Amino acid sequence: MTVLSSTVDTGAPEFAANREALLGKIADLDAEHAKAVAGGGEKYVARHHARGKLLVRERIELLLDPGSYFLELSPLAAWGTDYTVGASVVCGIGVVEGVECLISGSDPTIRGGASNPYTLKKTLRANEIAMQNRLPVIGLTESGGADLPTQKDIFIPGGQMFRDLTRLSAAGIPSISLVFGNSTAGGAYVPGMSDYVVMIKERSKVFLAGPPLVKMATGEESDDEALGGADLHARQSGLADYYALDEQDAIRIGRRIVKRLNWRKQGPAPRPEYDEPRYDAEDLLGIVPTDLKVPFDPREVVARIVDGSDFDEFKPLYGASLVTGWARLHGYPVGVLANARGVLFSEEAQKAAQFIQLANRADTPLLFLQNTTGYMVGAEYERRGIIKHGAQMINAVSNSRVPHLTVTMGASYGAGNYGMCGRAYGPRFLFTWPSAKSAVMGPAQLAGVLSIVARQAAAARGQDYDDAADAQMRQYV
Structure with missing residues (x-):
């Protein structure tokens, strides 16, 4: 054993300054992440609860093994854009019935869970992680589909979501859809291409076209339940594999499905016992x-x-x-x-x-x-x-x-x-x-290169160089 010896002086002023500066940056990131946790805001959260529905993070918490960790992925997606921080979806790796799973849940308090370009990027990255690490995928679905104002950025690359589901299945990696609400248009193919589908009585609605579009296209009068309710899919279409009475029941069924996968990780097992690092x-x-x-x-x-x-x-x-x-x-x-x-x-x-x-x-x-x-x-x-x-x-x-x-x-x-x-x-x-x-x-190198190029260009034109502007540019970079 070759144990590293530390020479860090935790009482040094430099250590304290580094710590304070980094804690400040972490606080800034925590504030942005809080926006993702808040979802669509108090008004829409209250409306969601008033309908007897759980929030996406509440659903994930119930799905996970008690006391287990959840590694959230891409939590700050869409930060700095016009979209909500977190990109209207929560993705991460958690333990369900002792099995590490990739969990993805849309946030219906934000524009009905509609997918924007960053939702798509985040979800595709999550699917890639599931494929690379052979993690069963659990989708907590409640989404109105694509955010139509941004459809030009979603439609073509969005097809990769369905391709990924079929490739996961072909690779022997299970996919499970727990449908908590609407899953319409292209979103209907998510449960359609999943290995296991759980739908909830009078809650789940899965159809390619909603009543208005059906009426416009065919003249047929219908409602959500008749078009794609849980009863229809459990009793007639066969899309639903399991019929749940409420959200808690759906989560319980989802956990049972994972348990019955008899899933085993590939590769050599780690040492069952190991020492924690000797330093904090x-x-x-x-x-x-x-x-x-x-x-x-x-x-x-x-x-x-x-x-x-x-x-x-x-x-x-x-x-x-x-x-x-x-x-x-x-x-x-x-x-x-x-x-x-x-x-x-x-x-x-x-x-x-x-x-x-x-x-x-x-x-x-x-x-x-x-x-x-x-x-x-x-x-x-x-x-x-x-x-x-x-x-x-x-x-x-x-x-x-x-x-x-x-x-x-x-x-x-x-x-x-x-x-x-x-x-x-x-x-x-x-x-x-x-x-x-x-x-x-680096910024210093960038400023130096820009300065050299600008000086050479000014000299080639026979012009004086603006040293004041150069100093301002260096300070800005």
Whole structure:
């Protein structure tokens, strides 16, 4: 056992300043997440409860095993847009009857649960996670379908939702639909393509076209219940596999379905017993600076997340700007790649490529802890082959077959983002520190490049350069 030794001084002013700054950023994110939790607001929440209905998060809470965790995914989707934070849908991984499941529930208090472009993106990402990790999918459905004003952004890519359901089924991954209200138009295909469908008496309504459209298209007079009520689908069409008396009954049936799946996770089991990290995870608040220009030792982060703080470092004296080594997370073996000094040189790129190949040979998942400004530039480094060596690292990441987890702790700039398994390289999960940033280049580098280009352009035109405007631009960036 090689236990990491921590040198963090939790009483230092720098630690306190980092902690205070990060807590401030977390509070800002919590305030935005509170908007997602609030749904459509007090008026629509009260109306929903008055109808005897549970809120989407209440449904999820009843569905989950008591006392178990729920890992919410993409909780801030649509933040900064004209749509409600959270994108009108709650997605996450939770434990139902001892089985880890991907749970997705539309929020009917927001425009009747209608899907906007961000709802679609969030749901498609959730389906991708379910496929990659072989998680049974449980959909809590109550939605009016596509948000018609945004149909041009939804219609074509929206077909992927139905494609995903069929591919999950073909891969042997169960899908379960609990229909709590309307599921109309294209949304009707969600229960239609699910393996198990639960509908609720006098609540569930599933049809391709509602009464107004049916009357316009065929002249037929009808109502919701006659067109697609739970009784019709349970007794006549056969779409409903289970008939529930109320929402609580539907959730109880959903849990029973999961229990009867006899689902088993694939791959080797983790160690049944493992040690917690020897250092307090709360220390992470003060270890990672919010000023991305300030370096820190990633081993201090590793010591607070891996089992027993036990870490066998690989090539510790070579390519020191990248820390690599072997550890365990919750009993599972894992290989760690963590940026130590921001810049990646040829040595770090070659070290990473070799380490990734070894992890694949041992079938060991990889954890990438990003804090990089990219690959080193300059004439000397070009001569030493930085392009070739950086390409080798990116090639290794691209063709790695083991699961990847990525955490952006600080900066994630340029091709360094690619080499450290950024979003484009398909990590199973990507988590981001509240103070982290990703971009083509850092703000200081961006300002410098823009300044140089502008000066050269002014000189070519025989004009004076506006130094005051340059200083203002640098300050803004």
